[in-house]
Amino acid sequence: MAVCTVYNVKSLNSSYSISTPAKTNLGFHQKQVFFYSSKKTNYKRSGSSVITCADSGTIVIGLAADSGCGKSTFMRRLTSVFGGAAEPPRGGNPDSNTLISDTTTVICLDDYHSLDRTGRKQKGVTALDPKANDFDLMYEQVKAIKEGIAVQKPIYNHVSGLLDPPELIKPPKILVIEGLHPMYDERVRDLLDFSIYLDISNEVKFAWKIQRDMAERGHSLESIKASIEARKPDFDAYIDPQKQYADAVIEVLPTQLIPDDNEGKVLRVKLIMKEGVEFFSPVYLFDEGSTISWIPCGRKLTCSYPGIKFAYGPDSYFGNEVSVLEMDGQFDRLDELIYVESHLSNISTKFYGEVTQQMLKHSDFPGSNNGTGLFQTIVGLKIRDLYEQLIASKVGAPLQATKA
Numbered sequence: 001m002a003v004c005t006v007y008n009v010k011s012l013n014s015s016y017s018i019s020t021p022a023k024t025n026l027g028f029h030q031k032q033v034f035f036y037s038s039k040k041t042n043y044k045r046s047g048s049s050v051i052t053c054a055d056s057g058t059i060v061i062g063l064a065a066d067s068g069c070g071k072s073t074f075m076r077r078l079t080s081v082f083g084g085a086a087e088p089p090r091g092g093n094p095d096s097n098t099l100i101s102d103t104t105t106v107i108c109l110d111d112y113h114s115l116d117r118t119g120r121k122q123k124g125v126t127a128l129d130p131k132a133n134d135f136d137l138m139y140e141q142v143k144a145i146k147e148g149i150a151v152q153k154p155i156y157n158h159v160s161g162l163l164d165p166p167e168l169i170k171p172p173k174i175l176v177i178e179g180l181h182p183m184y185d186e187r188v189r190d191l192l193d194f195s196i197y198l199d200i201s202n203e204v205k206f207a208w209k210i211q212r213d214m215a216e217r218g219h220s221l222e223s224i225k226a227s228i229e230a231r232k233p234d235f236d237a238y239i240d241p242q243k244q245y246a247d248a249v250i251e252v253l254p255t256q257l258i259p260d261d262n263e264g265k266v267l268r269v270k271l272i273m274k275e276g277v278e279f280f281s282p283v284y285l286f287d288e289g290s291t292i293s294w295i296p297c298g299r300k301l302t303c304s305y306p307g308i309k310f311a312y313g314p315d316s317y318f319g320n321e322v323s324v325l326e327m328d329g330q331f332d333r334l335d336e337l338i339y340v341e342s343h344l345s346n347i348s349t350k351f352y353g354e355v356t357q358q359m360l361k362h363s364d365f366p367g368s369n370n371g372t373g374l375f376q377t378i379v380g381l382k383i384r385d386l387y388e389q390l391i392a393s394k395v396g397a398p399l400q401a402t403k404a
């Protein structure tokens with residue numbers, strides 16, 4: 001995608017010079033004005049203006065989580081924030097895992113399994129084991145897309161358990177790589193402009209898996225238990241440690257509002273946001289940097305048992321400084337979320353009530369009445385904001401002038 005900016009040369013004061021190393025002299029105010037040149041940048045002269053067209057490139061977002069932990073739901077919320085629905089590639093493999101919308105392309109990292117289902121069984125490894133995945137290819141292809149080059153990405157077919165012929169992936173504005181290992185390989189990790197980890201506690205994961213795999217996939221309770229147990233050692237070794245690298249973590253825990261709750265329906269959800277990440281300013285409640293505990297139930301928010309409790313404050317996470325926003329409980333009336341939204345800052349909305357509008361629009365998605373839906377929506381808005389700031393910084397780069 002090319003983004004063009006027009007600069008009026010007359011308005012450039014002769015006392016300005018450019019802070020970046022000058023590579024191209026366009027001939028205007030020859031001694032003072034230089035423009036940074038790269039392969040992807042075109043310059044045109046038009047009257048007294050300079051037009052620079054820069055390829056804004058693809059920004060890459062990583063979303064890590066175990067299977068069945070809400071990645072697809074999160075992706076639907078994210079693509080909705082950018083507008084337009086995400087669909088599988090038209091006319092392609094019906095079992096493709098890719099989702100494409102106007103702005104985003106979501107690729108599933110299961111497509112980089114190097115061993116198919118039979119191969120894994122023969123070698124006695126799970127799909128979570130790095131030995132069952134091709135990180136060299138993952139790195140090369142994500143890097144190529146980021147540089148604006150289309151790739152032929154393999155497809156792992158979840159229906160047949162086989163590796164299907166590849167599909168063409170063209171560079172989108174935003175590439176999301178979701179799956180088990182987006183932050184496992186250092187080379188791939190370094191390509192990410194922003195990373196998210198969905199950290200679902202074992203109790204909650206179990207409840208969600210039972211709900212989906214029994215109701216929708218006809219699995220027995222025993223087989224679900226066995227599959228979770230079989231994956232656990234590799235999950236602990238290879239998937240869970242990735243959360244230390246994430247810029248934002250959504251942690252889902254059982255409620256603390258009901259003593260000894262074992263139903264797992266009411267959730268306590270934490271949004272852990274790393275400080276100091278470029279183009280990402282953590283959300284806060286009431287007062288940035290303070291420690292807050294807030295029960296919003298009362299005149300403006302209807303709450304039935306066990307109520308709702310928010311918390312906010314600074315903390316440390318794997319040695320990094322973070323801000324944590326927490327919500328325990330669930331909403332009775334989603335339209336009243338506007339009351340909570342109006343007390344949150346840095347949520348990167350474009351208009352008052354946008355979070356509430358998004359939540360109402362997708363009230364049928366799992367987690368819409370609790371912190372999972374709320375925080376996924378907020379992270380979606382933060383990613384949109386990060387994308388817009390990154391593009392602006394890239395387009396503005398040629399003119400980062402400092403006063404001489």
Ligand SMILES: Nc1ncnc2c1ncn2[C@@H]1O[C@H](COP(=O)(O)OP(=O)(O)OP(=O)(O)O)[C@@H](O)[C@H]1O
Pocket residue numbers: 065066067068069070071072073074208209211212366367368372373
């Ligand atoms: N926020 C939530 N609240 C309650 N249940 C949820 C939530 N998110 C997901 N689930 C449950 O987990 C199931 C899996 O969700 P989803 O398909 O989004 O996960 P996934 O990580 O994409 O799974 P997979 O990788 O196996 O395709 C849903 O069908 C639903 O039952």
Ligand SMILES: O=C(CO)[C@H](O)[C@H](O)COP(=O)(O)O
Pocket residue numbers: 066067110117127128157158159161180
């Ligand atoms: O952990 C997973 C990520 O989705 C899957 O189990 C893995 O991709 C293997 O898929 P399948 O079970 O369909 O062979």
